[in-house]
Amino acid sequence: MLCAPPEAFERARVLRAELERLNHHYYVLDAPLLPDAEYDRLFQELQSLEHQHPELASTDSPTQRVGGRVLEAFSPVRHAVPMLSIRTETDTESTGAAAFDARVRRELKLADSDPPVAYLAELKFDGLAINLRYENGLLVCAATRGDGETGEDVTENVRTVGQIPLRLATSSPPAVLEVRGEIYMKRADFLRFNERAQAAGEKILVNPRNAAAGSIRQLDSRIAASRPLSFFAYGLGEVRGWTLPETHAEVLEALTGFGLPVCSERAVLFGADALAGFHARVAALRPELPFDIDGVVYKVNSLALQETLGFVTREPRWAVAHKYPAEEALTTLVDIEVQVGRTGAITPVARLAPVFVGGVTVTNATLHNQDEIDRKDVRIGDTVIVRRAGDVIPEVVGPVLERRPPDAQRFILLERFPTCPVCGSHVLRGEDESVARCTGGLFCPAQRKQALLHFASRRAMDIEGLGDKLVEQLVDAAIVRTPADLYKLGVMALASLERMGEKSAVNLLEAVGRSRNTSLGRFIFALGIRNVGEATAKDLARYFGSLDRLLVADEATLMNVPDIGPIVARSIVAFCQEPHNLQVIDDLRAAGVSWPEGEPQGVVSGALVGKTLVLTGTLPTLSRDEAKALIEAEGGKVSGSVSKKTDFVVAGAEAGSKLEKAVALGVPVLDEAQLQELLKKGVLQ
Numbered sequence: 001m002l003c004a005p006p007e008a009f010e011r012a013r014v015l016r017a018e019l020e021r022l023n024h025h026y027y028v029l030d031a032p033l034l035p036d037a038e039y040d041r042l043f044q045e046l047q048s049l050e051h052q053h054p055e056l057a058s059t060d061s062p063t064q065r066v067g068g069r070v071l072e073a074f075s076p077v078r079h080a081v082p083m084l085s086i087r088t089e090t091d092t093e094s095t096g097a098a099a100f101d102a103r104v105r106r107e108l109k110l111a112d113s114d115p116p117v118a119y120l121a122e123l124k125f126d127g128l129a130i131n132l133r134y135e136n137g138l139l140v141c142a143a144t145r146g147d148g149e150t151g152e153d154v155t156e157n158v159r160t161v162g163q164i165p166l167r168l169a170t171s172s173p174p175a176v177l178e179v180r181g182e183i184y185m186k187r188a189d190f191l192r193f194n195e196r197a198q199a200a201g202e203k204i205l206v207n208p209r210n211a212a213a214g215s216i217r218q219l220d221s222r223i224a225a226s227r228p229l230s231f232f233a234y235g236l237g238e239v240r241g242w243t244l245p246e247t248h249a250e251v252l253e254a255l256t257g258f259g260l261p262v263c264s265e266r267a268v269l270f271g272a273d274a275l276a277g278f279h280a281r282v283a284a285l286r287p288e289l290p291f292d293i294d295g296v297v298y299k300v301n302s303l304a305l306q307e308t309l310g311f312v313t314r315e316p317r318w319a320v321a322h323k324y325p326a327e328e329a330l331t332t333l334v335d336i337e338v339q340v341g342r343t344g345a346i347t348p349v350a351r352l353a354p355v356f357v358g359g360v361t362v363t364n365a366t367l368h369n370q371d372e373i374d375r376k377d378v379r380i381g382d383t384v385i386v387r388r389a390g391d392v393i394p395e396v397v398g399p400v401l402e403r404r405p406p407d408a409q410r411f412i413l414l415e416r417f418p419t420c421p422v423c424g425s426h427v428l429r430g431e432d433e434s435v436a437r438c439t440g441g442l443f444c445p446a447q448r449k450q451a452l453l454h455f456a457s458r459r460a461m462d463i464e465g466l467g468d469k470l471v472e473q474l475v476d477a478a479i480v481r482t483p484a485d486l487y488k489l490g491v492m493a494l495a496s497l498e499r500m501g502e503k504s505a506v507n508l509l510e511a512v513g514r515s516r517n518t519s520l521g522r523f524i525f526a527l528g529i530r531n532v533g534e535a536t537a538k539d540l541a542r543y544f545g546s547l548d549r550l551l552v553a554d555e556a557t558l559m560n561v562p563d564i565g566p567i568v569a570r571s572i573v574a575f576c577q578e579p580h581n582l583q584v585i586d587d588l589r590a591a592g593v594s595w596p597e598g599e600p601q602g603v604v605s606g607a608l609v610g611k612t613l614v615l616t617g618t619l620p621t622l623s624r625d626e627a628k629a630l631i632e633a634e635g636g637k638v639s640g641s642v643s644k645k646t647d648f649v650v651a652g653a654e655a656g657s658k659l660e661k662a663v664a665l666g667v668p669v670l671d672e673a674q675l676q677e678l679l680k681k682g683v684l685q
């Protein structure tokens, strides 16, 4: 047998250890230590060393993570300790937590006067359960749950998961340590993967859970290697040669110490109310989590008490899964209709057979635009997956192709709606635009209604009480055609409308009256110029100081305003050249709408000029709007998402993924007191 020189053995050992350490920092701690190119250099050195001296090959080498072997079938693996399932609390309300706690206390024969039971609360990850077997620190086998007694050997695929250590990070590993946990795919990884697959004309993954499970059950490990998978450890299987700690919380700590990823959203809690509190807190956090969960899991924290409680059939008495309402469901796509927005954008809307998802009955879901319909290949008559995460508008994820009826129909927007269904004007789609638009402008009642709602909205003219039902009636009865008409309304005309008493009519007129005194920024925003959002409107107001200066500005002048590019500049000029728009502005001024005007400020001043901040969580005293107003008053910008360009993240209680991202990107994080200091001085001491 060939024998590599001792230096080669030593160098390979050092490289493996170093690459695994870098891997852990990159995948688990999300804090890379070296640039990718440096990592690649070390990786290639190891690869060529192993190539020169095949006897150096070893299963814990990071070079084994890239996949390669193609199996005929997965071999069965008998679990040394059965992989149990977990009882599900079907009551998705907080009483579910109370029912579990009551059961545990009864089984443990605790009296009401006894202290509360300590639990460890975790998230219930939505992926694929896996058992990792480490012998003397080396990953020797990874198996699926199967029927709980026997699973499938998926070691080759699991080795490709960057977050799973091939060797435990300890110099004195247990003789046997089986780690149990979930392989899953982060939502962002799922979306990015699908975008690339789509671009390459390859198959798209249906949802993150199927993506994770499907990837691990591939016979060709190169496929698994190409999928961005993650892992969380949450328990143990067989253990030999290791003294167990006293609590489950300590087990998880120890696993972290061994280099395994454990989710940080976990807590030791006492009694039922604390569990219910965790369930509610996580529900609020759920849309912000970077991965899908379908509930939380409560486990009795003491391992001794777990032993006492034992099992019923295949489920431990010491653990329960407390679910949330499902966020995805299947239903039939009955038809596709369209909605006309404020700028004439025609949005296809799916009409669905009613389905209960995410806690509500859904009958409509957005389909965004024609490209999206084509990309997802959804057809009328299809069975579709509907998703409703948090409070966002429900969306159609995609069709279930196996259930496509032969007469399913494609939807081609411009064929079905060559003219606007509301006003009959032509519908056009610009060459480089994904959106089709009604060309009717404010002639189109649908656009007029949306424009009025926008004009009256809280961040624009703030006319309280002017909601969509009322706008609908006012436009349909031809009482209001333009925003200026709102200022001519009288009690009599209003009170004659359905569901409008005299009291509400008076209140509305008062709100309209109050809105006459406004600011230039609000007024510009209220006009609803395409591509001019709230922040841009404020920038314009500050830059020009008066409306008349804005109305005559040409594209070049507009592009001097910070952050305004050619597209926005063109929209503004187009708006200001339209005689109809100038007439509405004149009418509004004649109706008494006014704002303080000032000198053009050109480049803005303030402690935070040029700085972008992100707010997350609840601040102790300031509301989100107050903090935003203070920052903007100092010339700063408030953005909704954290990126490398973010200067500061201001975090309050229960801050979520934005805070994590700030930490990962090294963006400075401030509390409210530090924000106040920054507002005063522009720098932190």
Ligand code: IVH
Pocket (backbone or CB within 6 Å): 084, 085, 086, 087, 122, 123, 124, 125, 126, 128, 129, 130, 181, 182, 234, 235, 297, 316, 319
């Ligand atoms: S503990 C004895 N903890 O839920 C308890 N399971 O049937 C065994 N799951 O497929 C499971 N998150 O993969 C546990 N934090 C968590 C979990 C979790 C997800 C999955 C598990 C299994 C199912 C339970």
